[in-house]
Structure formats: structure tokens, C-alpha cells
Amino acid sequence: MDVVIIGAGVVGAACAYYASRSGLSVAVVDRGPVAGGTTGAGEGNLLVSDKEAGPELGLALLSTELWRDLCAELPHTIEYETKGGLVVAPDDTTLKALRQFAEGQRVAGVVSAEVGPDALYDLEPHLAPGLAGGFHYPQDAQVQPALAAAHLLAASGAEVYPGEEVTGFLLESGRVRGVRTSRRTLRAPRVVNAAGTWAGAVAGLAGTTLPVLPRRGFVLVTEPLPRVVRHKVYAADYVADVASDSAALQSSGVVEGTPSGPVLIGATRERVGFDRTLSTEALRRLAAQAAALFPFLADVRVMRTYHGFRPYLPDHLPAIGPDPRVPGLLHACGHEGAGIGLAPATGALIAAALTGAEPPAPLHPFRPDRFPEGAGPGPSAGRDRGHPAPNPPGRADHPEETP
CATH class of the missing domain: 3.50.50.60 (FAD/NAD(P)-binding domain)
Incomplete structure (x- = not known):
């Protein structure tokens, strides 16, 4: 071997x-x-x-x-879907910050396009009214x-x-x-x-x-729906939550449809060791932030929730x-x-x-x-089984691909 x-x-x-x-x-x-x-x-x-x-x-x-390449090479489907991402801004100040962020990405090879307030609803007709605009990222994709x-x-x-x-x-x-x-x-x-x-x-x-430390996150799963959410859609403060060093509960609206019908709603982040306790506060925040992005979700049933632990450095x-x-x-x-x-x-x-x-x-x-010599996984590492980004407007402190 x-x-x-x-x-x-x-x-x-x-x-x-x-x-x-x-x-x-x-x-x-x-x-x-x-x-x-x-x-x-x-x-x-x-x-x-x-x-x-x-x-x-x-x-x-x-x-x-x-x-x-892997999608073409593997003999079985992995449900690869090039649906693209849409980052939305509630106001002009946030939109300006997104514009600066996207410009830095573009130099590195990221494809993005600014979307004005009217065109935003062509991409996602069910978004909340009054948004200032956003950025569309066609390279974002998904697998199962x-x-x-x-x-x-x-x-x-x-x-x-x-x-x-x-x-x-x-x-x-x-x-x-x-x-x-x-x-x-x-x-x-x-x-x-x-x-x-x-x-x-x-x-x-x-x-x-x-x-390495665990960073807990929750996801809500709705009842099956027609494909009413076409992209991965998230609020601008999601980028900041990803980059945060805080151990406290953070949440930002992230909503996406799936080929099978349910809508997935995230994302929360918190460092609580391997504590698997259901957090009603985290779930409440997710539901409220999702409904703020897509008001129709306020009347949609949540069928289940799940959570996991991200390996944080x-x-x-x-x-x-x-x-x-x-x-x-x-x-x-x-x-x-x-x-x-x-x-x-x-x-x-x-x-x-x-x-x-x-x-x-x-x-x-x-x-x-x-990392400094002697750094370890922390006192919670054995209890259970188990990139810097710009400050977004309106957030003093700062899920991603996982819950």
C-alpha cells in the first residue's frame, strides 16, 4: 500500500x-x-x-x-448543477461594497455581473421588493x-x-x-x-x-415546491460571516432551490464544541432571514432541520x-x-x-x-463524535458550502 x-x-x-x-x-x-x-x-x-x-x-x-471534468468522468451522477449564485444588496451602500469586492475577484478570474434592481427580479421573481441590486456569479454550482x-x-x-x-x-x-x-x-x-x-x-x-475546531451550523429544509428559487441566493453579510473569527452565533440569509423540490435555508455559524443541542434561536433567525429575502417562504412549511460541524482553522x-x-x-x-x-x-x-x-x-x-508551536484542537476536541473578506455595510463583526 x-x-x-x-x-x-x-x-x-x-x-x-x-x-x-x-x-x-x-x-x-x-x-x-x-x-x-x-x-x-x-x-x-x-x-x-x-x-x-x-x-x-x-x-x-x-x-x-x-x-x-469530474462530472464527465464519473460513471454515475453527482447531481452537478451550474445554477449560479446571486448576492443581493438591500441598499446602495451595500451595493457599492459588493461592487468593490467583485472588482477584486474579477482580477483573479471570477466572472460576475452587476444586476440592477429591475433585472434582479428577472433572475429571481419572488425576491422581496425594494432591493438595491446585486451581483450574479455564473460560476457558482452545486453537487449532491x-x-x-x-x-x-x-x-x-x-x-x-x-x-x-x-x-x-x-x-x-x-x-x-x-x-x-x-x-x-x-x-x-x-x-x-x-x-x-x-x-x-x-x-x-x-x-x-x-x-482545528468545530463550527456548528443549521439548515432548514422546506416542503417540496416548484422551482421557485433558481439560484443560490444570499444576503451580502453572508460573506462576512464566513470570514468571522467570532465564536458567537451568527446568521445570514442563504436560500436555494433543489432539483427534488425542497428549498434549503441557511446559514448559521457558532463555535460551541461538538454540542449537538438544537438551537431554537438559530432556527428562528434562519426562518426570519429567509422570509426577508423571499416573503413567500413565510407561508411554507419546514419539514425538517439538520446540522453539522465545519472544520475551522x-x-x-x-x-x-x-x-x-x-x-x-x-x-x-x-x-x-x-x-x-x-x-x-x-x-x-x-x-x-x-x-x-x-x-x-x-x-x-x-x-x-x-500555526504557532503547541497550538492544538482545543479542549472540546474529544468530547463527541462527530479567508479574510471585506466588512459588509451594517456589520461591525463579521454558511457556506456546508450548514
Whole structure:
């Protein structure tokens, strides 16, 4: 075996897919089922619209191309949909801030178009009246995340061991030689940590640190409706919530239709460890903000709600690539809410690092050892299973692809 990947979410599956395509033999192990963590709780959005020019946006643009290729390569549907995103502004001040944000993105290769108040309702006829305008992002897309993870993993041909927790690393003279699980020993000269919100704990098993923390989010799911919401539509303050360092509850209206009929409503963010308690305040905010964007939703039934935990790193960038502190250990984690969107680029970067090939994007901004020595996943890491952006007008403090 050439490499063991810890984590069978969409990031781990993408790493397995691209490593296998590079000629490596791969094993994937996960304490739960395929897509049983953050991936299964995600909405599947592939976004460039919420990212300013910088390393993360570069990964997002690369992944936009790779997702398009994967849709053609994979033998089964992943419900890839190029529906585009629409960011709306309630007033001229907010619209001006969006205009400046979009200009910076455009230099980096993002396609967007300003939409005036009249044309806004041509794109989304059911939006609330009186909005000042917005920006349309045709590159934004969506996949069904659990399907994407499952089909990437199947196409990789990897040996898959679900329901097996990694209990330790095999180390010789400080170098990785494989892992021990609750059922077996898997020997390999390289191990990839793609354990999502548990990546900090996995790093600890290898004798190193990575300050990954869980960031909880909720999603409301309505009764099935005709396709009344055509794009992913969100208020401008969503971008700021993504970039916030605050641990407190934050919410901003994010609404999108699905091919099967239900409307998905997000997004909240808060750092509460792995607390799975249902937050009525979070749900109340979501419902109110969704109805503020689309008034008809006030009379639509919510059929269910779900929540998950995004793997958060303090600088809002993922950790991708070799860990120089533990030879043979690589990381592919900490994507927070962007993991589904950034999975293909992450997998391609990991495959290049494993084979010594030229990476398709710079690795340096994502180096796993960039955090202060001794930083760890925090005191809540073992209790349960489980990018900077501009300040938007009207928000002093600042979900994304996942709830």
C-alpha cells in the first residue's frame, strides 16, 4: 500500500481519486460511514462568489474546472448543477461594497455581473421588493455531496474500511509507516489526514498539532415546491460571516432551490464544541432571514432541520500538504464550509505532493506547520463524535458550502 487516507468525506474521497489516478495504491479508513460527517451535513455548494482574491479563491477556481471534468468522468451522477449564485444588496451602500469586492475577484478570474434592481427580479421573481441590486456569479454550482464522495471513492478503486477508528500511528524513527485501527494494521509510507473536524485529534495521534475546531451550523429544509428559487441566493453579510473569527452565533440569509423540490435555508455559524443541542434561536433567525429575502417562504412549511460541524482553522485557510514535523504525514483538512467546493483541488495538490509532481497551485499558503508551536484542537476536541473578506455595510463583526 502506498498511502492511507484517514477520512471518507468528500475531501478524503477526492484525495483517494487523484492519488489513484497518479498510479498509487490507496486505502481509506473512517470511523463512520462514507460521507458520515461534515460532507453528509453539507448543501453541496461550489462557490467562488464568497471568496476574495487570494489563495482560497485560487483553489476554488481550480476546483470549478475540476468539478466540471469530474462530472464527465464519473460513471454515475453527482447531481452537478451550474445554477449560479446571486448576492443581493438591500441598499446602495451595500451595493457599492459588493461592487468593490467583485472588482477584486474579477482580477483573479471570477466572472460576475452587476444586476440592477429591475433585472434582479428577472433572475429571481419572488425576491422581496425594494432591493438595491446585486451581483450574479455564473460560476457558482452545486453537487449532491454524499453522492459525490461515494462516487469519487468508488472510482478511485481504493480499499475502503468504514466503521474503523484510527487508534494510533505506526512510527519508525519519527517517520510514518502506517496506522492502527480498531480492527487492523494498515502499513504505508504516507498517511493523509483528511479527518475533517477531527483532524486536530488525528494530528495529535501522530505526535503533532493542528488547531482545528468545530463550527456548528443549521439548515432548514422546506416542503417540496416548484422551482421557485433558481439560484443560490444570499444576503451580502453572508460573506462576512464566513470570514468571522467570532465564536458567537451568527446568521445570514442563504436560500436555494433543489432539483427534488425542497428549498434549503441557511446559514448559521457558532463555535460551541461538538454540542449537538438544537438551537431554537438559530432556527428562528434562519426562518426570519429567509422570509426577508423571499416573503413567500413565510407561508411554507419546514419539514425538517439538520446540522453539522465545519472544520475551522484560525486563519480560514485549509491545511494541505506534507507536515515537515512528521515525515510521511500529509494533511488535507480545515476547509471549514468550503470543503465540498475545494475537494478536487485539494485532492490534486495532495496527489502531486505524494508523487513529487508539480502542484497545480501553490502549496505554501496552506502549509500545516504555519500555526504557532503547541497550538492544538482545543479542549472540546474529544468530547463527541462527530479567508479574510471585506466588512459588509451594517456589520461591525463579521454558511457556506456546508450548514
